[in-house]
Amino acid sequence: MTLNRRTFLKQTSLLTASLHMALGEASAAASKSIILRSSWQTVNIGDIGHTPGVLALLEKHLPDVEVRLWPSSVGNGVEELMRRRFPKVSIIKSPSEIATAFNECAFLLHGSGPSLVARKDVERWHKETGKSYGIYGITFPGVYSPDPKASVTANPLDIELLTNARFALFRDSISLDFAKKNGVKCPIMEFCPDGAFAVDLRNEEAATLFLKTHGLEEGKFMCVIPRTRFTPYWEIPAKKTPFDEQRYLRNEAMKEHDNAPLRQAIIEIVRQTPMKILICPEDETHVKLGKEILYDKLPDDVKQKVVWRDRYWLTDEAVSTYVRSAGLFGLEMHSPIMCIGNGIPAIVGRFFEQTSKGVMWRDISLGDWLFDMDNEQDVARYVPTVLAMAKNPKAAKAKAAKGKKYVEQRQRETMNLLKENLKR
Numbered sequence: 001m002t003l004n005r006r007t008f009l010k011q012t013s014l015l016t017a018s019l020h021m022a023l024g025e026a027s028a029a030a031s032k033s034i035i036l037r038s039s040w041q042t043v044n045i046g047d048i049g050h051t052p053g054v055l056a057l058l059e060k061h062l063p064d065v066e067v068r069l070w071p072s073s074v075g076n077g078v079e080e081l082m083r084r085r086f087p088k089v090s091i092i093k094s095p096s097e098i099a100t101a102f103n104e105c106a107f108l109l110h111g112s113g114p115s116l117v118a119r120k121d122v123e124r125w126h127k128e129t130g131k132s133y134g135i136y137g138i139t140f141p142g143v144y145s146p147d148p149k150a151s152v153t154a155n156p157l158d159i160e161l162l163t164n165a166r167f168a169l170f171r172d173s174i175s176l177d178f179a180k181k182n183g184v185k186c187p188i189m190e191f192c193p194d195g196a197f198a199v200d201l202r203n204e205e206a207a208t209l210f211l212k213t214h215g216l217e218e219g220k221f222m223c224v225i226p227r228t229r230f231t232p233y234w235e236i237p238a239k240k241t242p243f244d245e246q247r248y249l250r251n252e253a254m255k256e257h258d259n260a261p262l263r264q265a266i267i268e269i270v271r272q273t274p275m276k277i278l279i280c281p282e283d284e285t286h287v288k289l290g291k292e293i294l295y296d297k298l299p300d301d302v303k304q305k306v307v308w309r310d311r312y313w314l315t316d317e318a319v320s321t322y323v324r325s326a327g328l329f330g331l332e333m334h335s336p337i338m339c340i341g342n343g344i345p346a347i348v349g350r351f352f353e354q355t356s357k358g359v360m361w362r363d364i365s366l367g368d369w370l371f372d373m374d375n376e377q378d379v380a381r382y383v384p385t386v387l388a389m390a391k392n393p394k395a396a397k398a399k400a401a402k403g404k405k406y407v408e409q410r411q412r413e414t415m416n417l418l419k420e421n422l423k424r
Contacts, residue, residue: 291310
């Protein structure tokens with residue numbers, strides 16, 4: 001069939017329009033695809049919690065955005081946990097999957113963490129694609145110096161990457177101030193609650209069975225988590241970390257000092273209230289520590305109302321247990337974060353070796369529940385504060401709700417930042 005000139009031009013015009021429409025749709029689809037760089041390790045339910053927290057926020061506030069998770073580690077049952085809760089999220093691990101995501105996605109979001117954990121991957125994204133990226137809720141610089149008077153310096157690459165980001169959000173005000181004072185010039189620099197506040201994972205069956213087996217009733221028990229100054233990663237085979245004598249000796253020197261207030265709080269709660277106590281872990285090393293430093297040293301009359309959890313758990317079972325409790329206290333950070341995110345009261349004890357992230361408790365209006373265990377005045381008021389929480393759970397819940405409300409406000413505002421940047 002021979003086409004005349006008019007028919008030819010008309011069909012060519014239609015073909016061009018169709019092509020432009022298809023390209024436009026592809027471009028729009030690409031603009032709604034992002035990479036979440038997260039999931040740093042799996043030996044700590046808090047490190048696990050960063051990722052499902054941010055994914056839950058993305059699902060709630062940006063439901064039309066396709067998310068591809070680029071993890072460091074999703075072993076130990078965590079990948080299955082993520083796939084059950086977020087079946088639409090692709091988990092990219094192979095070089096080809098990552099390369100495809102670099103080509104198809106419009107934005108990279110670095111998730112919550114103890115520092116700019118994936119700096120090399122953010123740098124690679126920036127150099128290879130030239131596309132936008134953002135940093136969501138990190139501690140900065142996230143380094144520890146054994147000398148509390150020593151000045152801490154930031155990695156020059158971190159300063160450059162944070163400056164070039166569309167937004168750099170920090171999970172505590174000290175980190176935000178440090179970034180500003182050390183030359184970060186990002187156009188948007190704000191406080192952003194840790195992503196783990198938004199964790200909504202659940203394993204109701206496992207939690208219900210555990211509580212029933214051990215005689216713990218909803219609203220009638222409190223959780224406690226012990227800790228040493230440094231996580232003894234050398235005790236976790238999967239980490240393949242060499243023994244660190246200096247850190248071990250520091251742990252041994254401070255173990256009783258730091259955990260004795262927790263033990264005394266357990267004693268006072270059991271003797272003065274109807275509450276029972278669950279000693280539980282945030283990371284794998286807390287299981288043994290909980291028995292050694294807390295349970296084994298309790299008086300016999302107190303032990304009768306105390307349960308020691310003898311195995312590690314994943315974030316879903318832990319959260320399903322926390323939400324049934326009257327509150328939590330201890331020396332860890334992310335279990336309290338997940339408690340407050342679900343409206344459960346939580347008291348945080350911190351010390352110098354744990355960097356500045358604990359300051360977020362003041363940032364979300366819960367400064368009365370933040371304790372510096374290197375400050376003896378704080379140590380002295382620890383037990384009375386925990387006991388007050390146990391004696392007046394209604395007031396404690398109201399206080400937790402206040403913190404939760406502010407967290408949710410910042411979550412909405414920070415997700416809107418991402419939403420606006422995806423429109424560009």
